[in-house]
Amino acid sequence: MTYQPFLPEAAAGSISPRHAVVPLRRELKKCRIVSGEVTKVEHARKTVTIQPIDGPSYEMAYDHIIVAPGSVSRTLPIPGLSEIGIGLKTIGEAIYLRNHILDRLDVAAVTPDPEVRKASLNFVFVGGGFAGIEALAEMQDVVADALKYYPELDPKEVHFILVEATNRILPEVGPEMGAYAARQLAARGIDLRLDTFLNSCVDGQIELSDGDSFRAETLVWTAGVKPSPMLQQTDLPLGPRGHVNCLPTLQVATLDGEVLEGAWAAGDCAQVPDLTNPGGWCSPSAQHAVRQAKVLADNIRQVVLGGAPKEYRHKHVGGVAGLGINKGVAHVYGIKVKGYPAWLMHRFYHVSRIPSFNRKVRVLADWVLAFVLKRETVALGQLHAPREEFLEVTPPVAPKPKAEEKSADKVGSSR
Template sequence: MNPQRIVVVGAGHVGLYAALRLSKKLNARRAEVIVIDPQPHMTYQPFLPEAAAGNISPRHSVVPLRRELKRCHIVSGEVTKIEHARRTVTVQPIEGPIKEIAYDHIIVAPGSVSRVLPIPGLRDRGIGFKTIGEAIYLRNHILDRLDVAAATPDPEVRRASLAFVFVGGGYAGVEALAEMEDVVRDGLKYYPELKQEEVRFVLVEASNRILPEVGPEMGAYAARQLQKRGIDIRLETRMESCVDGEVHLSDGEVFHAETIVWTAGVKPSPMLDQTDLPRGPRGHLTCLPTLQIADGDKVLDGAWAAGDCAQVPDLTNPGAWCSPSAQHAVRQATVLADNIRQVVYGGTPKNYRHKYAGSVASLGLYKGVAKIYGVKLRGFPAWLMHRTYHMSRIPSFNRKARVLVDWTLAFVLRREVISLGQLHQPRQEFTHVTPQVTEDRTPEPVGAATR
């Protein structure tokens, strides 16, 4: 019997956990698992704010695929098309020609991308916060702005350099803003030219509250704590333009800012546009509670999905869908892998059912909010719960140990406030000192003597 081929598209929370469980639960003679992702690692996104703040090393917030998925075949490339009618997936490797991979089962979990709006200037000035590269860039950029502000004699440049705008009041926006405000506050100790009163952090949110995941009471508490730190929170406000760093808000205020961070929601990966799989009104793959992709009541045999790109019914809350959170993604991955195993061995898949336990959010070092099974925590206990939960969720003992060491060192040593901006253009200095040489390609005269 030839082994069935299971292709996993995307190595995020769903892809990594599902592939890992499948490789452990299925004998190699029954199935082979192929994981396709452009990146050689899985990014544990809840740790991006801590990586940006320097609390942990950026390398420790990612999980190397080849180390963790030893029994899987890793393909480093980008999926450009899925034709489930033919059961083939088309892959563009990092280098080399396009190739097709046939499959018996496919897990479609490419995740999500930033949901951006057609705002003038956003493409040129905005900084996203979805990848480890963006987190590293944001840290270096903000610290570089402190150097600019301390050195410039121009008051307008100084004000713009010390203005930091974060658009989006969800998890990513609030946690990134809170951590980076801590970084700037610590960094000012080494800049006698700058004063805390000159620094301006602005949080722009289109709805009437922040952190809706922790409920209105804890969201209001988080807003009050941020305001006590001098953070300007603009609710029911939109950014309408940021051309050349000139920020226009819908409430009429106009000011210059050299740092504009966009965290206003996510949408399913655009890769899904290149598939023949059924999708919902917002672009998500439509799934049954078994995590099988379905077109209405018709199940697509061998097609599975979960996570941010999937629309999965929430059986604990009839009529609702599972939220696009890491909590659901990790648990869906486990059920999905077990269901594929059941089908491979001739069994019946089971429904995914998980009552949302609650949410935790960090508001910077030693500060946080949480709502777990109806219990509300704030301050240090919530921050400790935040770290404990995410420590338990990041895959592999290797990463757990490294993050714990990082946290321990950060507790006993002062925070590093050094910008390594040269990382983003590492060859600039070398090319500056290297002379241009024009290769002489003058053809040799016909009939020239040879020696």
């Protein structure tokens, strides 16, 4: 299980990428872990179809099902986005983003072409929520540290550009703290393009709605999320946005409110009424997901024992966001904090939320080492193409013609 709030820090090298991932087999010792993909859910028959890592698919029956596949990046039909865009929803994407940005510095340092150099040093981030701002701030810190070892590059040549469709960033921490974060990022030289859309990025040619056009070899897309597409392969009732429709008890229900016995959902994939905001839905956040999981587990136990489930009620307490090392903003329980104290709040909130004592200790150890030692500014090699070098030195061998094989067999048998 990936703890997604730590992905920006994993990309920046502030923590080891593997420490943002919780090993389920070790933590859920009394559970049977099935490695595979759910391709179909038929609640009418109470069966799921599983495609394992290897071998044919098969069905598994159940008494209760908890649907919690989370969310995926919400993309738009923008020309070129699928070719060059980088998401930030998985640990693999975080590692790839780090490798890619550091590789761009290497390219810029050696290329004789000024246009390639300029495009390599333009880093575009689309989306001004938690994921986009934290990733942008962390990666700018990484580049600033790495440039100390690139005498060929002038820091003034590096440009980080944020493209945000609305007129503010970090809406989760409120207008005042969001405006403070915007001022801090602008003071660091980050180009904030608010009320601006990405129109096209074909072949790295960035076209913005404000009329600006430039080349960039890095485009990070963090403009929101949508429910996992897996939900479309179920017979569970879905809301207008594609979420599983739920009651406040986290029981799956039809749009008319009829409970589907034995079906439950929580997290980013669930459409759960927000009882503290009548008419609204719980936002897709780690804060709600963690709390919903606890209520859901208690409710299943109550139902199995013949009791009644409780409603999930949690007022959003605010948010904390890191803006790079020693920088942050927070708006929690009406209290507004900024700078170093907010950064500490951000770190200790998330280390308290990541599952397992093992991971808490390892993340804390990573932070201590990062404080004592210099930041690592090295890419992790050809991680996404590990066999490339081996293939280059291994010439292909054509298979023997069948006639030659038969002839060789005859010679062998005659001997």
